Structure formats: C-alpha cells, structure tokens
Amino acid sequence: MRRHRIMGALGALTLAAATLAAAGPAAAAEPGGTLATAAPLQAASAQAAPAPAAPGSEPPPAEFGTDWHDPLTPAPSVAHPATRSCQVTLAEVQFRDFTPYRGSYTPPTGCGTADWAKVVLRLDGKVKGRQFDRLGHLSVGGVEIFHTSTPEPSPDGIAWSVEKDVTHYRDTFSRPQPVEMLIGNVVNDTYTGVIDVKVTLTFYAAEGSSGPGHGRADTGRPGAGSVPDRVLPLTTPAVTLPRNTERLLAEVYATGSGGGCEEFWYMTTPDPAPYSCKAADGPYREVRISVDGRLAGIAAPFPTVWTGGWSNPFLWYVTPGPRAFDVQPVRYDLTPYAALLNDGRQHRIEVSVAGVPAGQSGWSAPANLLLWQDAAREVVTGALTREEQSDPANSSHWTPAAPGSEHRLDTEGGHRLTVAGYLNTSHGRVATTVTRTVHNTSVHRWTEGEDRDGLSATWTDEESVTRGATTTRTNRTYTMEGETTLGAGDRLRTVISLGDRADAVTLRGGRETDRSRIDDQYTGDASYTANVPRDQRHAVATTSARYRMYGTGAPGGCYDRTVNTAQGTLTQDRRLC
DSSP states (O other): OOTTTTHHHHOOOBSSHHHHHTTOOOOOOOOBOOOOOOOOOOOOOSSOOOOOOOTTSOOOOSSOOSOOOOOOOSSOOOOOOSSOEEEEEEEEEEESSSOOEEEEEOOOSSSOSSOOSEEEEEEEEEEOSSOOOBEEEEEETTEEEEEEEOOOOOTTOEEEEEEEEOGGGHHHHTSOEEEEEEEOOOOSSSOOOOEEEEEEEEEEOOOSOOOSOOSSOOTTSSOTTOOOSEEEEOSSSEEOOOTTEEEEEEEEOOEEOSSSGGGGGGGOBOTTSOOSSBOTTOSOOEEEEEETTEEEEEEOOOOOOOTTOTTOGGGTSSSOOTTSSSOOOEEEEOGGGHHHHTTSSOEEEEEEEETSOTTOOOEEOOEEEEEEEOTTOSOOEEEEEEEEEOOOEEEEEEEOOOTTSOEEEEEEEEEEEEEEEEEEETTEEEEEEEEEEEEEEEEEEEOGGGSEEEEEEEEEEEEEEEETTEEEEEEEEEEEEEEEEEOGGGEEEEEEEEEEEEEEEEEETTEEEEEEEEEEEEEEEEEEEOSSOGGGOOOEEEEEEEEEEEETTSGGGEEEEEEEEETTEEEEEEEEO
C-alpha cells in the first residue's frame, strides 16, 4: 500500500494549501493510563468482522451510509465547580482557508479578578459534506492554550465538542489579550466542508469550596491546586526570566503533522530499505529542550493518529484515537536551571526533534514557560550542580524480503538524562533533581509495493522529579500495533490497536502520599473498496474505545467507560465504577 497513493488520497491533514495539493497523508494529539495488553492483531483479510447489536437496540446497518453518530470519546468530561461562573467567547468563526481568526479577549468582571477557582475551555464544532481532517491551534496573548484536530464529516453533517481545563493559564487570562485561532482548510467543488467553530472560556469564582478537581488527571501538570504565577510564550528562543523564579516548567505542543512523511514518522525507514517514506536515521524521534545550548530535557513524542490516519478514515469517524481532539503538551521541569536563568540577562531556550532529517519540515512545536515566583525575594540565587546523560542510542536494522515475503525493519532507541540544582529561597534551600529515560522499540513489516504494511511499536517515557522532600515518579507507555492491506478488488482493510498509559506516584519523606493511573485504549477494524466514488466503497468498521482512570482526578477515585461502534452507529456505551 503506497502511502502517497492510498493515504494521500483519503486522509491528508494539512497545514498549507500546497501541502494539500501534494496530497500529503493525515496524521498528528496527554499521557494515558494503564494499558492492558491487547491480543495480537489477526492478519487483515478482505472484510471486517460484523458487530453485534447493543442489547435492546436495532442492529447496526450492513455498511456506512451518508450519516453516522457524532464523534465522541470515552474520556471523562471536565468537572465544573458549583460556584458562580462567567463565560467569555474567544472565537466564533467559519474556517474556509488558511486565514487566521484574530480577535481580542477581555477578562470577565463578575467572577473575581485573576483568582478564579477554575477556567474551562470548550470548543463546539460542526461540518458537513466532504473534508479532510485539519489541525487547529488557539493562542491568547501569544500563549498556546489549545491544540486540536477535526473529525472528517459525513455528507449529512456532524457536530462535536471538546473541553479542556486551562486553569494553569490563569495569568494569561488576567488581562486583555489578542486572540489568534487557525484551523487551516481548503473549500472547493470537491472538498465542500466549511469548519464552523465556537470557543468559549468559562470562569468559576473562588467562592468557598472550588468543587471537584478537573475531570482528567494530568500527571504531567505542576500538581493539584498549583497554578503558575506567570506564563510566558516561547515565541522566540530569546527569553529573560523574572529574577525571583523558584520553579520553572516548559510545555511543548509537539506534533508530527502537516502532510509529508513526518506525519507518519514512526514508519519511516533509512536507505537502502525500499519504502516510500524515508528518514536517514530511521523512525526514532525524541523531543528535546535546551538552555543556552545545554541539553535540559528529553521526552518521547506521542504517536498521534489523526482522523484520516492509517489509510482508513472509517476507523475514526465516531471514536477518534487518543489525544486527536485534545493534543497534550510535553512537559519538562527546568527548575535545576533557574539559578542560571535568574541573572536578569537574556538566555536561549530552544526546542528540537531528534531524528528528523536535516532540512525537512513536518513538526510543529509551540512552547510556553510556566513560572512560580518567590514573593519574599527580589532575587533567588542557587546553582546547577549536575548534568549527566547517556549516549543517545538509535539503531535500525533492515532485513530484505525474500521472494514472496516481507521486508522488516527493527528499530531500538533510547536516552537518559539527569539534571540537578538548588535554589536559596525565602523558605530555605530547595534542591531539585530531574531524571528522565526514554526508550522506543518497533518492528515494521511491509511487502513490495506496500500492499501489506504493518507496525508494532512501544514508547516509554519514565520521569522522576525530586523537589525538597517530595518525589513524583511518572511512567508513560504508548503503544501502536496495526496493519493495512490492499487486497483483491482494491479492498483495503486496516486493523489497529492504540494505547496511551500513565502511572504516577508521589512520595514525601519516602512515604506514598498520592497515586494515579490513566489508561486510554482504542481498537478498530475497518475495510472499504478504494479508488471508487464514495457511495461505492461499501465500508464497514467496528471500533472500541475504553478510558480508565484511578486515583487523583478520577470522579470518586475510579472511572471506567467503554464506547463501541459499528458502521458509524453507537452499539455500546458502558460505564463501570
């Protein structure tokens, strides 16, 4: 299955009209929870297995029609405090091209001033006709607050919504700001879908109890109830920090996207392997951040599959893959470097993606800095005491196909970084040590002509942050196992399983004080006839998405929801706990 022939024709997610015209494939979206190991995927055949009807309901249609259920995910909604609220509209716009929406934001006046208990962003969207999936971003005062992608519509039209807890941008929302939003789109006689969206912020006053915490536990966030004093957009590498910074985080919305092979970076191959997507160093990628040229943080990128991904949009019409609607940023604790950055001078903080071929585009990485300041000190001094890293590992071994068999590329890569420092704060000397280890293994198999193309891959990102007497350990695991085949009569089938998992534990003085787990899983099996008009595809698909959460952030300490579909109809919506 040639990616430029099949994926490019059916699911391009583009950031420029030229990229769309070149028919680049679609793809690009917070740590998930405990992933139960999925059963091995069966070899794809010409037809997806039929799905049973939900108890007490009509059976699903034999194949997709001109309409299907509106997109939804099994993730919990954001919890809203039971306090006075005020709503502000950030944007209400129809996207037809690549012209950004520009507007202005004014803080609400009836719910307090900058001390809100919670701030919730909501996007409501609708689109109908025919359209590719599109990437979108929203910034306020230059601060990137939301990254998303859109679902592909039915001829009759769909509507969807996304909520996000954005309380940690409270500093940004405390004063009037310019607003910019873009969901790049192309509308013409073929691609008729106009993307109609409205984005609001709802502010909840800090009156008595602020109610339950946000609905989705965020194990990469600063901590429960911890909101930064300042948020600075990293629009250029040059930055000057307040001299009393006592804690510093960076967040990077890193996505491989915008058409071209970096959209499918996890399937690229080095020369001389005969594959349509090339990268000199193979598929290993690593998102890095540096301070004045010194490596300060590493992370595994999340392998987002957009809603046209893997050559098969029928997989994602109702249940998108993890993070596709709410792209979560990679977060780094840069506190060990605060002493160096507190000198009042300009410094350089830069983001890069290791493994991307030199001069090749395809990655977006807008970033913000989150700062906590020591109100009792004009200047916080200290020192960087430790910088240690392993030699970055990255190897790909290609095994050529024997006659009638498959090519195989085995890849393994990894890296470990430890940095430490201390700060002399008004509440004493506070030492911070950050250790992060990333690792990736993958096996990519494909036939001559790529009519069979499969991947089995795992990424791990293990992080330990010790600040004073408190240590937080977060172990993230991302998995992807899938195969697409193009068989007789141009019948294309994709079988895929995705996993997004995170386990976090907090220790104080060696004793456990907090634990959380998130597990976001998706499985799908879809087939259709390629290279024919839409009404002749005879498409079928079964999908299952399950989201589980335990501990901090879960309603009542436990959340478990499964959403199943067949041919675009909802066959099961089960809630446990």
